[in-house]
Amino acid sequence: MREVAIVAFGQxxxxxxxxxxxxxxxxxxxxxxxxxxxxxxxxxxxxTCSGSCDYLAGRAFSFTMALDGVGAWPPISESHVEMDGxxxxxxxxxxxxxxxxxxxxVYAYGKSSPGDLREVLTRQxxxxxxxxLWPDSVALAALQARALIDAxxxxxxxxxxxxxxxxxxxxxxxxxxxxxxLPAGVPLVAPLRTGDCPPIGDGAAAVVLAAGDTARRLTAxxxxxxxxxxxxxxxxxxVRDLTDSPSTRLAAERAGAFERPVDxxxxxxxxxxxxxxxxxxxxxxxxxxxxxxxxxxxxxxxxPVMAAGLIRLGEAAARIHRGDSDxxxxxxxxxxxxxxxxxxxxxxx
Amino acid sequence: xxKEPVAVTGIGQTAHVAARRDVSxxxxxxEAARRALDDAELTWADIDAVVIGKAPDFFEGVMMPELYLAxxxxxxxxxxxxxxxxxxxxxxxxxxAANLVxxxxxxxxxxxxxxxxxxSNAMWGLSLPIPFQQPLLAGAGGxxxxxxxxxxxxxxxxxxxxxxxAYKDRRNALKNPYAHLHExxxxxxxxxxxxxxxxxxxxxxxxxxxxxxxxxxxTDRAGAARAPHPAAWVHGGAMRSEPTLFAGxxxxxxxxxxxxxxxxxxxxxxxxxxxxxxxxxxxxxFSWYEPMWLENLGFAAEGEGWKLTEAGVxxxxxxxxxxxxxxxxxTNPIGASGMLRFAEAAxxxxxxxxxxxxxxxxxxxxxxxxxxxxxxxxxxxxxxxxAT
Numbered sequence: 203m204r205e206v207a208i209v210a211f212g213q214x215x216x217x218x219x220x221x222x223x224x225x226x227x228x229x230x231x232x233x234x235x236x237x238x239x240x241x242x243x244x245x246x247x248x249x250t251c252s253g254s255c256d257y258l259a260g261r262a263f264s265f266t267m268a269l270d271g272v273g274a275w276p277p278i279s280e281s282h283v284e285m286d287g288x289x290x291x292x293x294x295x296x297x298x299x300x301x302x303x304x305x306x307x308v309y310a311y312g313k314s315s316p317g318d319l320r321e322v323l324t325r326q327x328x329x330x331x332x333x334x335l336w337p338d339s340v341a342l343a344a345l346q347a348r349a350l351i352d353a354x355x356x357x358x359x360x361x362x363x364x365x366x367x368x369x370x371x372x373x374x375x376x377x378x379x380x381x382x383x384l385p386a387g388v389p390l391v392a393p394l395r396t397g398d399c400p401p402i403g404d405g406a407a408a409v410v411l412a413a414g415d416t417a418r419r420l421t422a423x424x425x426x427x428x429x430x431x432x433x434x435x436x437x438x439x440x441v442r443d444l445t446d447s448p449s450t451r452l453a454a455e456r457a458g459a460f461e462r463p464v465d466x467x468x469x470x471x472x473x474x475x476x477x478x479x480x481x482x483x484x485x486x487x488x489x490x491x492x493x494x495x496x497x498x499x500x501x502x503x504x505x506p507v508m509a510a511g512l513i514r515l516g517e518a519a520a521r522i523h524r525g526d527s528d529x530x531x532x533x534x535x536x537x538x539x540x541x542x543x544x545x546x547x548x549x550x551x
Numbered sequence: 552x553x554k555e556p557v558a559v560t561g562i563g564q565t566a567h568v569a570a571r572r573d574v575s576x577x578x579x580x581x582e583a584a585r586r587a588l589d590d591a592e593l594t595w596a597d598i599d600a601v602v603i604g605k606a607p608d609f610f611e612g613v614m615m616p617e618l619y620l621a622x623x624x625x626x627x628x629x630x631x632x633x634x635x636x637x638x639x640x641x642x643x644x645x646x647x648a649a650n651l652v653x654x655x656x657x658x659x660x661x662x663x664x665x666x667x668x669x670x671s672n673a674m675w676g677l678s679l680p681i682p683f684q685q686p687l688l689a690g691a692g693g694x695x696x697x698x699x700x701x702x703x704x705x706x707x708x709x710x711x712x713x714x715x716x717a718y719k720d721r722r723n724a725l726k727n728p729y730a731h732l733h734e735x736x737x738x739x740x741x742x743x744x745x746x747x748x749x750x751x752x753x754x755x756x757x758x759x760x761x762x763x764x765x766x767x768x769x770t771d772r773a774g775a776a777r778a779p780h781p782a783a784w785v786h787g788g789a790m791r792s793e794p795t796l797f798a799g800x801x802x803x804x805x806x807x808x809x810x811x812x813x814x815x816x817x818x819x820x821x822x823x824x825x826x827x828x829x830x831x832x833x834x835x836x837f838s839w840y841e842p843m844w845l846e847n848l849g850f851a852a853e854g855e856g857w858k859l860t861e862a863g864v865x866x867x868x869x870x871x872x873x874x875x876x877x878x879x880x881x882t883n884p885i886g887a888s889g890m891l892r893f894a895e896a897a898x899x900x901x902x903x904x905x906x907x908x909x910x911x912x913x914x915x916x917x918x919x920x921x922x923x924x925x926x927x928x929x930x931x932x933x934x935x936x937x938a939t
Contacts, residue, residue, distance in 0.1 A: 431630065433628060
């Protein structure tokens with residue numbers, strides 16, 4: 203299999219409300235940032251792929267205007283997924299594997315501020331049997347948290363600890379939306395408190411992928427993608443064991459995550475309880491605490507929907523670029539209660 | 552490093568109608584997928600991954616519906632990707648799926664595209680609210696009509712060309728049992744007398760709004776060897792995009808379309824598309840786009856496309872049949888329309904197009920476009936496996 207690496211990562215500041223800037227204005231500085239890091243111009247890029255969602259923008263074809271931020275002239279080889287940008291990265295990775303391109307620009311953006319995110323996400327549910335009940339994303343995550351507590355796999359004290367650790371780590375992340383000591387907060391949907399839930403906000407991220415020697419030429423220490431896989435589960439919550447994530451485990455297996463221990467894991471866990479599920483599925487608790495989990499602060503510090511998964515891959519890669527990690531796992535999720543999951547294994551040379 | 556050759560061994564589509572009230576979204580996609588599996592004589596267990604595409608989620612009012620459709624498409628425990636590249640999405644989706652096989656990430660992939668437009672009003676779904684767009688730009692026709700007018704002015708084409716295309720495609724649709732519109736009593740005079748919607752585009756020169764889905768099974772050489780029916784082989788595939796609006800944009804013949812075709816022809820070793828390609832399924836939502844795309848895709852010199860249409864070259868029995876299936880003008884579940892073009896091209900080279908089969912078709916082009924004439928996806932499929 204062809205060697206492909208993440209050679210650059212950039213992201214915007216993540217903010218509660220970016221009403222003053224359009225998607226293009228939010229995205230452009232990020233695109234310029236990653237291109238500048240590699241010395242590439244837009245026209246040098248072999249393939250471009252993005253992830254975003256019309257339901258956040260509240261308009262059809264919202265990604266077409268974002269393309270203006272790329273400067274797609276002369277015309278470019280380009281695609282878009284209506285998914286988190288992590289899956290756009292997956293599509294671009296496959297493109298590079300075919301040999302049809304040597305470099306790829308991947309970006310994602312999401313503005314949750316124009317609508318009520320909890321309400322908007324209910325439109326993601328089975329349109330006949332579940333969506334008409336409008337169960338919101340926090341309520342569904344709370345069901346999952348309750349199942350975990352009932353199964354004695356976690357307790358509120360552990361969840362509060364995850365929240366505190368995430369925001370403490372985010373203090374050194376200049377892009378994070380929530381940083382530093384925060385109170386556990388009030389119960390939002392029991393057993394989840396405000397502190398267990400991600401901030402709602404707007405943001406964008408981008409990475410550059412490159413193959414083989416091109417990657418070595420573009421950066422001192424490429425973050426090689428040793429494995430990348432994603433799996434989906436049944437949609438109906440009633441047929442799933444919410445305390446487990448078999449799709450994460452399978453994706454990790456297929457990505458080779460269990461072949462050797464990782465030193466870092468960037469997990470896309472918007473709720474503290476979901477980190478518990480993911481750590482168990484990925485066997486990250488079995489080690490002696492040697493795995494550094496979400497040093498960026500994770501989605502609990504900044505959760506721009508549609509970009510937050512790509513940011514996990516970018517943050518993991520950036521740690522490898524900086525020499526802070528030799529082998530990192532990055533994870534992205536989509537759908538209610540971790541329905542769909544992607545796992546990447548990244549390594550330094 | 553050589554790519555794995557990609558074969559189409561299964562094709563399925565639903566009956567396309569204005570409103571499939573008899574099925575849910577899940578029922579609709581499953582019907583097409585089941586037919587594609589049957590064609591390939593495979594089961595759900597033989598599928599390694601699912602790649603699904605559709606146009607804006609607002610058409611059905613379901614955000615990222617692939618999450619809900621995972622069960623219906625047998626995707627549980629498998630990778631599932633959702634593509635959205637506007638009107639070209641059906642084509643792009645097939646190309647993303649093909650790359651999974653070409654890169655040897657997976658061996659057999661189910662790809663599917665759908666739209667259930669009866670769940671909403673597509674015309675207003677496509678008319679963006681202020682502040683995203685100026686008012687009075689009602690539907691896709693409102694956007695494209697001025698560009699048709701520009702084509703007419705630029706080439707001096709007679710006013711009747713559009714009606715010839717519409718009449719031809721609707722007649723072809725009579726030979727396609729899956730087509731939405733079966734207008735047995737349509738005449739050229741009726742097309743020309745139909746109400747003007749967006750000048751110069753008349754009602755009968757406009758695509759319908761359909762419910763429907765299309766699915767294909769893509770597989771590698773080993774999969775093709777096991778297939779019960781002849782495969783269509785992918786000889787070339789490409790996507791190109793350009794911005795919606797910019798100074799110097801040629802809406803009549805966009806550069807991205809030309810570049811996309813050139814890339815596909817290069818991969819497939821096509822140097823003279825007019826002679827070397829036996830059938831074309833191109834995305835013609837408004838009749839005049841046939842002559843426009845004939846030029847954009849290199850089948851005719853600039854300004855000459857309408858002459859092919861007028862001379863009957865693009866008829867089912869012409870020497871370059873265009874849209875033998877009846878095309879988008881007869882069937883338009885938007886998200887699936889591009890994949891229908893790709894699938895119909897594949898049916899032609901497999902010799903399985905039924906009453907609308909083009910005799911002896913060995914190489915066919917599938918074409919899709921979307922957005923403001925800015926997203927293009929194409930593939931060229933052939934009867935023979937590509938030389939590697």
